[in-house]
Amino acid sequence: xxxxxxxxxxxxxxxxxxxxxxxxxxxxxxxxxxxxxxxxxxxxxxxxxxxxxxxxxxxxxxxxxxxxxxxxxxxxxxxxxxxxxxxxxxxxxxxxxxxxxxxxxxxxxxxxxxxxxxxxxxxxxxxxxxxxxxxxxxxxxxxxxxxxxxxxxxxxxxxxxxxxxxxxxxxxxxxxxxxxxxxxxxxxxxxxxxxxxxxxxxxxxxxxxxxxxxxxxxxxxxxxxxxxxxxxxxxxxxxxxxxxxxxxxxxxxxxxxxxxxxxxxxxxxxxxxxxxxxxxxxxxxxxxxxxxxxxxxxxxxxxxxxxxxxxxxxxxxxxxxxxxxxxxxxxxxxxxxxxxxxxxxxxxxxxxxxxxxxxxxxxxxxxxxxxxxxxxxxxxxxxxxxxxxxxxxxxxxxxxxxxxxxxxxxxxxxxxxxxxxxxxxxxxxxxxxxxxxxxxxxxxxxxxxxxxxxxxxxxxxxxxxxxxxxxxxxxxxxxxxxxxxxxxxxxxxxxxxxxxxxxxxxxxxxxxxxxxxxxxxxxxxxxxxxxxxxxxxxxxxxxxxxxxxxxxxxxxxxxxxxxxxxxxxxxxxxxxxxxxxxxxxxxxxxxxxxxxxxxxxxxxxxxxxxxxxxxxxx
Numbered sequence: 001x002x003x004x005x006x007x008x009x010x011x012x013x014x015x016x017x018x019x020x021x022x023x024x025x026x027x028x029x030x031x032x033x034x035x036x037x038x039x040x041x042x043x044x045x046x047x048x049x050x051x052x053x054x055x056x057x058x059x060x061x062x063x064x065x066x067x068x069x070x071x072x073x074x075x076x077x078x079x080x081x082x083x084x085x086x087x088x089x090x091x092x093x094x095x096x097x098x099x100x101x102x103x104x105x106x107x108x109x110x111x112x113x114x115x116x117x118x119x120x121x122x123x124x125x126x127x128x129x130x131x132x133x134x135x136x137x138x139x140x141x142x143x144x145x146x147x148x149x150x151x152x153x154x155x156x157x158x159x160x161x162x163x164x165x166x167x168x169x170x171x172x173x174x175x176x177x178x179x180x181x182x183x184x185x186x187x188x189x190x191x192x193x194x195x196x197x198x199x200x201x202x203x204x205x206x207x208x209x210x211x212x213x214x215x216x217x218x219x220x221x222x223x224x225x226x227x228x229x230x231x232x233x234x235x236x237x238x239x240x241x242x243x244x245x246x247x248x249x250x251x252x253x254x255x256x257x258x259x260x261x262x263x264x265x266x267x268x269x270x271x272x273x274x275x276x277x278x279x280x281x282x283x284x285x286x287x288x289x290x291x292x293x294x295x296x297x298x299x300x301x302x303x304x305x306x307x308x309x310x311x312x313x314x315x316x317x318x319x320x321x322x323x324x325x326x327x328x329x330x331x332x333x334x335x336x337x338x339x340x341x342x343x344x345x346x347x348x349x350x351x352x353x354x355x356x357x358x359x360x361x362x363x364x365x366x367x368x369x370x371x372x373x374x375x376x377x378x379x380x381x382x383x384x385x386x387x388x389x390x391x392x393x394x395x396x397x398x399x400x401x402x403x404x405x406x407x408x409x410x411x412x413x414x415x416x417x418x419x420x421x422x423x424x425x426x427x428x429x430x431x432x433x434x435x436x437x438x439x440x441x442x443x444x445x446x447x448x449x450x451x452x453x454x455x456x457x458x459x460x461x462x463x464x465x466x467x468x469x470x471x472x473x474x475x476x477x478x479x480x481x482x483x484x485x486x487x488x489x490x491x492x493x494x495x496x497x498x499x500x501x502x503x504x505x506x507x508x509x510x511x512x513x514x515x516x517x518x519x520x521x522x523x524x525x526x527x528x529x530x531x532x533x534x535x536x537x538x539x540x541x542x543x544x545x546x547x548x549x550x551x552x553x554x555x556x557x558x559x560x561x562x563x564x565x566x567x568x569x570x571x572x573x574x575x576x577x578x579x580x581x582x583x584x585x586x587x588x589x590x591x592x593x594x595x596x597x598x599x600x601x602x603x604x605x606x607x608x609x610x611x612x613x614x615x616x617x618x
Contacts, residue, residue, distance in 0.1 A: 014059040018293075021047065022285025035146065035388025037139045037347070040285055041381055044292020049300060056294045068290065068352045071283040073239040073254045075348065076165055078280045080258025081272075094152075095159040097326040098340075102160075103133045103167055105322035113318045118310040118375060120368045123179045124361055128372050130171030131354050132314070132379070135161045136347025139384055142284075143345065147392045148402045148468050153336045157343060165349050166252035172357055173198075173247060179364070198246025206253040209238045210260025217266055228272060251349070287348045291377075299374045307375055311382045319344040335398040342394065345387040346380045402468040405573045407431050409470040411456050411486050412477030413440030416532040420474075420566070422447050423542040427569055427591060430469045434461070435477065457489055467493070472577055475501035475520060478529045487520030497521070500577050503528045522579045524595060525564040539598045542566070544591050553586040563596035 009017075021043045029036035047053045056064050111129030114120045120128065140161040144154050174195055213234060216222050222230050238257055243250030266272075320341035327337045354376035361369030395401050407430030410417045417433055421444060424431040433444040434452040441451045454460050473494055475483035483501040491499045499520035505528050527535070543563070545556055556563075565578045571589035578584060584592050 009054060009059060011059045014054055014056070017047065017054055018056075018286050018289045019282070022282070022289045025289075026281065026285055029142075033146070035384070036142050036285075037288065037345075037384045038388045040288040041292050041384060044289040045295065047289075048293030049295050049297045054293045056290045064290070064294070065356070068287055068348075069243075069250075070236065070239070071287045072349055072352055073250055074235065075280050075283055075287075076162070076251050077235050077254040077258040080162060080255040081262045093330050094156045094327055094332045094336075094340075095163070097330060098156065098160045098323065099163050099167065100326075102322045102326035103164055103171070105325055106133050106318065107171055109318040109322055110314065113310055113313045114375075117313050118306055118371070120371065121366060123175075124366050124368050124372065126175040127172050127179060127357050127361060128354060128375070130173075130175045131168050131350055131357065131376070132318075132346070133168035133171055134165045134346065134349050135344050136165070136349060136380075139345040139347040139388075143343075143388060143391050147395050148406065149339075149395050150400050150402050151466050151468070152332075153339050153395070153400050154468070156332070156336065156340050160340070162255065166255045169251045169349065169353050172353060173249070176357055176360065179361070179366075195246065198242075198249045199252065201245050202242045202249040202253040203256055205238050205242050206256030207260055209234055209253075210257040210264070213257075214261060214264040214266060231272060284348065287352075291348065291351045295374075295377055299377075302371065302374050303378050307378050310375065311379055314379060315342075315344070315383065315386065335400060339395060339398055339400055343387055343391055345383040346376075347384070351376050351380050402466055405429060405575070406471035407469060408575070408577070409434065409456070409465075409467070409473045411435070411473065411475045412483070412529075413437070413442075413444050413451070414476065414478070414529070414533055415443060415536050416529075417474075417476050418443040418447055418449065419536060419542050421449050423544055423593060424567075425449060427544060427593070429569070429575060432465070432470065434465070456486060471495075472498045472575065473500070473520075474523060474577070475499075476529065476532070480504040480529075484519040488518045491520065498577075500579075502532055505530075521577075523577055524566045524580070526580045535595060540595050541598050542593065543596055544593045547586065547590045547592060548588055553584060553592070556592060560594065560596045563594040565592060565594045567593040569593070 022040060025039040025043050026036045028034075029039045048055065060067065107129050109129075110132035111122075111125040114125035114128055114132075115122055118125075135157075140157055144158060149157075213231065216230075217227060235254055235257065238253050239250035241250075242253035261272075323341040323344075324337055327340070332340075351373075355373045358369045358372030358376075361372065363369075392401075405428070408421075408424055410421055410431065410433045413433050413435035421431045421433050425447075430450075432450040432452060433441060434454070434456045435441050436453075436455050438453050441453060444451050452461065452465050454464075456465070471494065473486070473490055475486040477483055484504065487499045487501045500523040501520040503522060503526045504519070524532070543560075545551075547553055547556065565582075565584050567575060567577045568584045569575050569591040570585060570587060576582075576585070584590070
């Protein structure tokens with residue numbers, strides 16, 4: 001019945017279903033604050049082996065394998081483009097150790113677990129063990145986005161995932177070539193020479209393609225509107241040529257190409273990277289749905305207690321032990337070592353490459369090659385679910401979260417900015433004031449606030465400011481054009497709904513007015529820089545008030561008719577910055593932050609009888 005249903009599903013409808021499930025799972029995960037990979041995995045299993053609505057190998061036939069291979073190549077290329085060497089900073093030692101020491105040790109430990117626990121032969125274990133080095137950038141990136149780790153542990157996990165993906169694939173290639181040599185009794189030196197030539201070619205192709213693309217873009221040999229198409233075509237060409245010379249070496253080539261472009265300082269790099277990130281979201285969701293849906297009930301039923309024992313040993317021994325050994329006696333703290341050791345989710349590359357080599361091993365006469373794909377899927381499913389739900393609590397327990405509650409970054413040092421930052425700090429929210437002018441930060445420093453002296457859009461800010469600690473930004477300098485630039489540039493990273501700026505001064509001439517489509521949202525009463533600071537000069541102040549059943553929002557409005565709501569902080573710690581048209585929440589326990597004229601009564605009478613109203617004056 002499942003076969004009939006899947007056979008009757010048009011391939012175009014199949015593509016549409018995959019897209020809808022992938023993007024829908026990501027949106028639902030964002031809405032419910034759940035790991036997106038877990039929902040995609042469940043969705044794929046539901047429409048595939050569960051309901052029989054989709055069987056990708058039947059709908060898409062021989063195109064299934066090339067589609068997954070190209071998608072994985074693009075995902076790895078985008079990962080390479082995110083690896084700026086400047087962002088590596090103090091995590092460089094740890095990353096080198098994880099790749100040079102941890103990867104070989106992980107290969108050996110994984111192969112041992114496959115042989116002694118899962119019962120696979122040594123040749124099959126050696127090939128599959130090489131693939132298991134990878135930790136999956138497709139799953140690490142969404143997890144890091146949700147867990148909000150501190151900079152160094154996040155960099156360790158991110159770099160390890162990207163770099164080890166092609167390394168793991170090449171390790172599998174090396175093991176497979178040796179297995180072929182032993183099976184065919186051909187020359188070992190010939191196989192090693194072919195492998196060396198393939199790896200060298202991949203490195204040269206990737207570096208040459210990156211160098212050539214950078215030169216072409218810098219010398220204006222490619223028009224702006226064609227840069228992304230040219231990038232895609234070159235990427236596919238490099239992957240195809242390298243993979244033709246040596247299977248799976250294309251992953252290494254595209255990663256090197258992305259790494260080269262990321263560190264070339266291209267003016268159009270940010271736009272290209274954002275487009276690639278959007279494409280990657282679609283590809284990751286699509287590939288996960290496809291691979292999960294392509295699993296059959298018969299294959300899943302082959303998983304027994306040995307598969308469970310294998311997964312447990314990998315999670316508790318084969319992953320942590322190599323990581324702890326490779327990071328021993330380094331500058332990485334023991335807390336960071338534990339977090340990295342017990343965070344090793346596998347993803348798309350493992351399932352895709354394992355399935356490919358499992359089929360090849362079976363064709364060579366190794367019967368246990370057919371067990372590689374279901375074991376890989378079990379490992380991916382278990383680690384994705386486990387780490388998806390435990391990474392945030394584990395990081396919190398080890399004190400490696402960037403912040404428990406994300407705060408506000410205020411760009412522009414002024415009396416208004418300092419007063420707002422001070423009252424946010426009193427609410428136990430992370431807050432920082434940044435300004436290129438050192439003198440503008442004097443009041444903020446006197447208040448004991450965190451400050452950054454420099455341009456928030458500079459590379460120095462990327463290295464020194466932990467932006468993960470903040471999920472909202474307020475552009476509040478005395479330069480309207482700069483405020484608009486900051487809000488526009490950071491909107492894709494923070495989300496446009498989380499970027500605010502003070503109102504621009506109305507320009508008398510249309511030729512000097514900035515487009516209304518640029519910039520951030522209005523905040524408070526939609527004052528200009530000068531109007532906002534004038535309120536404080538006219539004896540206004542910031543106050544925070546806790547709403548309750550005895551003191552509702554209506555009561556607050558009656559007590560403070562002239563007050564201007566700026567933000568509200570929900571009982572669960574969710575902060576919202578409010579615009580002139582946004583109504584504060586009326587939930588009991590909400591902390592309401594507003595600007596209001598100072599009271600004239602004595603200080604001891606400023607609180608209401610239950611002590612609900614506090615104030616912060618400049």
